Amino acid sequence: MILYHGSSEIVNPPIFGKGRTTNDYGRGFYCTQDIELAKEWACSRSLDGYANIYEFDTTGLAILDLNSPKHGILTWLAILAHYRSYWESGSISRQAKDYLEEHFFISPEEYDVVWGYRADDSYFTFAKNFVSNGISLSQLKRAMHLGALGEQVVLKSKKAFEQIEYQGNIPAKSSIYAEQALARDREARQMYRSMSKEVSFAGDLYMLDILREEMTADDPRLR
Numbered sequence: 439m440i441l442y443h444g445s446s447e448i449v450n451p452p453i454f455g456k457g458r459t460t461n462d463y464g465r466g467f468y469c470t471q472d473i474e475l476a477k478e479w480a481c482s483r484s485l486d487g488y489a490n491i492y493e494f495d496t497t498g499l500a501i502l503d504l505n506s507p508k509h510g511i512l513t514w515l516a517i518l519a520h521y522r523s524y525w526e527s528g529s530i531s532r533q534a535k536d537y538l539e540e541h542f543f544i545s546p547e548e549y550d551v552v553w554g555y556r557a558d559d560s561y562f563t564f565a566k567n568f569v570s571n572g573i574s575l576s577q578l579k580r581a582m583h584l585g586a587l588g589e590q591v592v593l594k595s596k597k598a599f600e601q602i603e604y605q606g607n608i609p610a611k612s613s614i615y616a617e618q619a620l621a622r623d624r625e626a627r628q629m630y631r632s633m634s635k636e637v638s639f640a641g642d643l644y645m646l647d648i649l650r651e652e653m654t655a656d657d658p659r660l661r
Contacts, residue, residue: 441469441494441591441602444479446487450604454596462556463546464521467593467602469494470556477610478619488607494591495601502546504554505589509544510660511579512648514554515565516542522562534569534645541654550595555582558623574642575660581626 443449457465470476473489480487504514516538546552555561564581567573573581593599643659653660 439471439494439496440605441471441492442473442476443467443469443490443492444476444482444487444610445490446480446483446485448488448607449490452492452593452599452602452604454599460521462518462521462590463552463554463592463594465594466546466552467599469591469593470589471591473608474615474618475556477608477615478622480610481612481615482619484612484616486612487610489610490607491605493603493605494593496551497601499550499595499598499601500548501551501553502544502549504552510542510655511575511582512538512542512660513544513655515568515578517544517546517554518562518565519543519569531566531570534571534649537649538569546592546594550593550598552592552594553589554592556590561626563627569645571645574644575648576642 443452452467454467455465457467459465461468469492470479476489477487480489503509504517519535519538520543561582564573564578568575568578593602647653648660
């Protein structure tokens with residue numbers, strides 16, 4: 439498969455063991471199958487950059503696909519709560535974060551590759567609003583598809599790094615792609631504000647409901 443990594447630098451080859459531990463899925467090499475998204479990432483600091491291109495062989499790799507029917511959105515949220523360093527300090531948020539980690543967390547460190555949502559600023563805000571009981575689970579699921587949200591593919595293990603090969607790069611101009619990223623974010627936030635004003639339907643689940651009823655990952659109401 440072809441992957442792209444947006445960066446201000448040419449990354450050849452990717453180096454195992456680099457990256458921040460506070461990224462969405464911890465330390466790893468973050469890629470996408472969407473070249474436009476990679477170009478936006480490349481210009482995130484308002485500087486020109488590169489969409490690095492790779493051929494990736496997934497043969498024999500253990501893959502955690504967070505968007506598969508096997509895993510619900512709360513598994514993704516539990517992983518985000520585990521690695522991301524900043525969350526709201528309210529009592530519900532703190533209790534919710536701990537509950538999600540205890541009952542829904544799956545460790546990405548046990549896999550070679552992780553597929554899942556990307557939590558840029560707007561989507562991290564949506565996640566925090568759910569954890570603080572501000573929006574329902576159904577609203578969170580809808581919010582995660584606003585603004586043409588893309589998936590990311592994260593290489594976690596040394597074995598995965600041995601199976602990725604640099605193919606070249608495509609330059610990305612900040613004058614184009616920094617603004618494109620901002621426009622995507624504005625669109626997502628605007629649609630989210632409109633959606634969050636909608637009246638909740640009977641039966642909508644909130645974080646407080648999950649806490650009170652001690653729901654776990656196998657609860658059919660969460661699917």
